Amino acid sequence: MIGAGDLRERVIIQRQTVASDGAGGEVRDWEQWLSLAASVKPTRAGGEAVIGEAVQGVQGFTVIVRFVNGIDITNRLLWRGRVLKVLSAVDMTGKRAFTSITTDDGVVTE
Numbered sequence: 001m002i003g004a005g006d007l008r009e010r011v012i013i014q015r016q017t018v019a020s021d022g023a024g025g026e027v028r029d030w031e032q033w034l035s036l037a038a039s040v041k042p043t044r045a046g047g048e049a050v051i052g053e054a055v056q057g058v059q060g061f062t063v064i065v066r067f068v069n070g071i072d073i074t075n076r077l078l079w080r081g082r083v084l085k086v087l088s089a090v091d092m093t094g095k096r097a098f099t100s101i102t103t104d105d106g107v108v109t110e
Contacts, residue, residue: 004066006064010038043060043062043102062101065101067096
């Protein structure tokens with residue numbers, strides 16, 4: 001079981017914003033939504049993915065934070081200078097105590 005004392009890291013959760021560019025197009029950017037204490041653990045030894053036209057290493061992580069409603073795959077996390085793509089976010093116990101976020105450091109798409 002996890003406790004508040006296990007949340008020794010700091011993660012920033014960002015969400016994407018869309019604004020008009022003034023010429024009929026859109027400008028997409030990321031804004032800070034939340035800054036949270038977290039536990040961050042690697043989920044596997046790493047792997048490879050084709051990103052663009054190159055094979056790159058991809059590392060998965062499980063990030064645990066106090067329960068937050070609204071985290072989903074449209075968000076991304078910043079942790080120790082890394083950008084982490086959200087793959088899923090679930091209420092760990094069904095009691096709204098902690099959220100488990102599955103991530104990897106592959107390319108975050110817009």
